[in-house]
Amino acid sequence: MQYDVIIVGGSYGGMAAALQLARARRKIMVVDAGLRRNRFAEHSHGFLGRDGHAPGAIAQEAKEQLLAYPTVTWVEGKVLSAIRTDKGFRVETDAGQTPDGRRLILALGVEDLLPDLPGLKERWGKSIFHCPYCHGYELDEGDIGVLAVGPASMHQALMLPDWGKTILFTNGVFSPDEEQLAQLSARGVTVEPVPVDEITGHADVHLADDRVVSLAGIFTAPATRPASPLAGQLGCALDDGPMGPYIRVNDLKETSVPGVFACGDAARAAGSVSLAVGDGAFAGASVHRSLMFG
Template sequence: MRYDVIIAGGSYAGMSAGLQLARARRNVLVIDAGQRRNRFAASSHGFLGQDGRAPGDIVEEARRQLLAYPTVEWVSSTAIAASQEAGGFAVETVDGQRYSAQCLLLACGVIDELPDVEGLTQRWGKSVFHCPYCHGYELEQGPIGVLATSPMSLHHALMLPDWGPTTFFTRGVFEPDAEQLESLARRGVVVVPERVERLEGERADVVLADGRVVAIDGLFVLPRIQVAGSLAASLGCALEDGPLGAFIQADPMTRETSVRGVFACGDAAMPFGSVALAVGDGVRAGSGVHRSLIFGAH
């Protein structure tokens, strides 16, 4: 069977796009292996109507609603290659299957490249976070840390005092200038330049190279990102440099990439991401694909 669209990635953005296309009675194939970016978090916040729910529960309910539409199919696998063919695109999965569609939507997400600090990885999504809007409120105004990963971390450090007293661990990665130090002081941020040795304790207490321990209820980090998978590269989609890493370049309205007939949405196509933003971006992409199916020439 040849589909109207193949959606590579069935998390929040991919399913949101698929819902728009299903309601337009288009034949949709979603290929997804279940590796959501926020799979490490116990709860999701800031998404209207779903605040505080477990991410897995949100996804399962969304999938149930999407698959209730008879024109939607789901393949639990990973898309590993894509290529252009006459009248559309072909996608291959890791288990050797091949599928064809008129349009292709990349909702493949990103991979977070976490700092190499002992104890950080196992706390990711539990007491180490990237988004204060998603996780800051639940810290109940307790002590907060910001671990510098780049100059962008200054913005993080200036934001977070609204959620609790903040310590900025610059660790030699970033050295604030006099003006920036003044801005941090006005916000009550304590700057600690020493190297961070490791994280320990039930939450995310920071152990410094000199042996001091700074008690922290939650640590915020801006990891570098990379687009997950190889589909964008294999198709030749242009990338755009963002403050945290490259993402797929896509039209602001239609979400079409530099390759005609290939669309992108969600974290893979934005410089910053959240569940709510991904869902909204999926709506834009789904309607963009639909308009292309009606008016485009592939």
């Protein structure tokens, strides 16, 4: 089957790209594995018009609106591989489908590689977060912890006092120098050097010296990587961000491989629902432009 565009990933960025192309009456296929990055969170914040709504409800409503366009085909599954052909690109899904598309959009999303600490994984998206703009306000200016993962945690620790009294748990992976300690002190951040053993309750941090620090919430900065290896398979260039690699795109959201575009968290150093939707809308319009004018 030949499509104008195949979009790999049906979360916020992928659907935003698809919507622009559907409204241009282009024939598109969206292949989605159903693993939105924010699937662990009960509420999504900071997205204009949907602040506080459940992430799954936002995605479901968007999908229903998208599928009202007759030129959209939605496939639930995973794209295993993608290759260039003389007419564009061919992908293979885990169901054995091999559709062709003149253009390819990678809206792959990212995988969060969480610190290996007992109690963290099951609280991810509930009382442990990575984005203060998405979850800081709801902590109601309560005590906040920052669990260090490396030097990048300095940035989080300096940000979070705007949302509550902040403690930086260095946890043996980051030692602020004198200049950094002065910066932290100026922002009112307390530095806790004793290692963390586990997290229990809502957000109770158990330290190696048997103290327990109860918090309104905890932030950490997990390493990330694109949730699929497709960009590498296709030869797309990657850039190194502070938390991991992301797909390099130009101002039109096109990758280093002509005809392959990318959007959302996998194509920027940091992301959110709002940024993914904006990136996706622009990528969709850019792909349409390339179809019209080559």
